[in-house]
Amino acid sequence: MKVVAFNGSPNPRGNTRRALEIVLSGLADEGVDGEIVQVGGSLVHGCTACRLCFKAKNRRCAKDDDCMNDFIAAADAADGIIIGTPVYFSNVTSETKALIDRLGFVARANGCMLRHKVGAPVIAVRRAGSNFVYAAINFFFGINEMVIPCASYWNAAFGLRPGEVDADTEGIATLQSLARNMSFVLRKLNA
Secondary structure, three states: OEEEEEEOOOOOOOHHHHHHHHHHHHHHHOOOEEEEEEOOOOOOOOOOOOOHHHHHOOOOOOOOOOOHHHHHHHHHHOOEEEEEEEOEOOEOOHHHHHHHHHHHHHHHHOOOOOOOOEEEEEEEEOOOOHHHHHHHHHHHHHHOOOEOOOOOOOOEEEOOOOOHHHHOHHHHHHHHHHHHHHHHHHHHHOO
């Protein structure tokens, strides 16, 4: 079983990455392989609704900018998908939104190719806004007919400067709970 964790933070070594590492470490303890794919900082644009993916049906976006088709292929190959992002003005980063929209269009154009994969959001937040971001990512998983595991709280860890999430003991416990529950669901689905 394999999980791909998309880091939507433009800071590749920030709190979002650290939060993703905590979840992936917990998944590894449960025998699930994982990798982090850096999305934040990529030169990707949002979906233009050209709908060429519906004509091609080749599991790719027709607009082949900076790595988006690599991101789509990584999601397609994985059993589970984590989308991690910091909170920017109570929302996901622009790169994360581009990933959600374009991956979503390609998935729908190709017979709901994400159906029955396991999906979870991971949010790094300084103070507030994480609930909206949590919901926004879960809406993406829901419309793609994915299975969403829960944790002991909403999947967020608090910190402003890189590394500060390591001081959020409740956030770490939540992310570890997510890892256990995600691995449980993955094992059930892949039995």
